[in-house]
Amino acid sequence: MKIAYSPCPNDTFVFHALVHGLVPGTPKFDVTYADIDVTNGLAASSTELDILKISYAALPWALPEYKLVPCGGALGRGCGPLVLRAGADESTPADAAALSGKRVAVPSERSTAYLLFRLWAARSVPGGVGEIVVMPFHEIMPAVRDGRIDAGLVIHEARFTYRNYGLSQIVDLGNWWESDTGLPIPLGAILARRSLDLEQIREWIQASVAYAWQHPEASRSYVMEHAQEMDPQVAKAHIDLYVNEFTSSLGDDGFAAVTTLLERAVAEGLVPEMDVAALRS
Incomplete structure (x- = not known):
């Protein structure tokens, strides 16, 4: 199964267990590491990737082929542009x-x-x-x-x-x-190809997040290998900021943040028309 996410510490921390065979019942993963701007484009044009991380802002262009997975992504507070x-x-x-x-x-x-x-x-x-x-x-x-x-x-x-x-x-x-x-900022979304079992993928990713929290030392070498010479304390601060309750499950506030952002963007003509309510179905 082909998966793509960034080499940033929050992503490698979240997906370490999944792509290293530490989540029971998962297939072998072929990982592509790419900046989110690259995966934004791949989501709109590629037919090869099964699971990938993109910006929530790019979601409307990806929906023909992909569906939102309600976990594994990044929403945050106090980290705005x-x-x-x-x-x-x-x-x-x-x-x-x-x-x-x-x-x-x-x-x-x-x-x-x-x-x-x-x-x-x-x-x-x-x-x-x-x-x-x-x-x-x-x-x-x-x-x-x-x-x-x-x-x-x-x-x-x-x-x-x-x-x-x-x-x-x-x-x-x-x-x-x-x-x-009053809502967090919706940053990175996890998508899965529509032909896949979304519930199964959600369970896999939630299990990977749970493993990461239960065994924080297990992923350290993997995280630092891809952290581009980042100081270990900076990498930890990065993880602590972006891997939070919304990573385990979007929940009501997470979905409200995503739908509010995209509804406003549609109203301003910044993204294509879409059925925002369908994201939760």
Whole structure:
């Protein structure tokens, strides 16, 4: 059976038991390690992968071939993307109206970060932003600093490093989303091909998550092998943040977060029309 997920610590921690034969009754897995932007594209175009992780924002394009597995993914709090501007002074709140008609760099147009940005901008930026420029994640902060772009949407570790570039926040989109909805941010979704037994796959993944929590040391070498020279304490913090109650089961709050995000995105024309309610069936 072919499975694809990222080499990030949360994914390797969750799937370690499953792909190493530690969950009884599972087949042998052929693993592809790929960034989520790659798997987003594969979900919309490939007919080879059986199980894969993508961004929830890419889910509407994947539904013809795949169905949402209600566990194994990533939802979180306090980990939202930031919109940054040049200038290090954060003592004066930024004016969102200053983004009207401006050029904004983003790392992907099929990501939850991008959907959150567009949903926030639709409410907060008069007339909307101007040009959206997709560029590699690592180029965004230097481009904002150097004035080649008016603002940038950043994720992950940039939350902790943006001040090194002389930048300041316009908005923390995670704070905005959580205060507006009371819900976690839907980040990564696990999909399975529609021809497979979804209930069986759910049981396998939940068993893998349970094993990971019961035997946290078992996956350490596997996690660090794929963690791209990440410090072990950073990898642990990454796992602790993204592997949580929603990983074991989406539950009511998890499904509410996913449906709210996608319903709003459909209403703004950011994703294709879809039957959001059917995700739970």
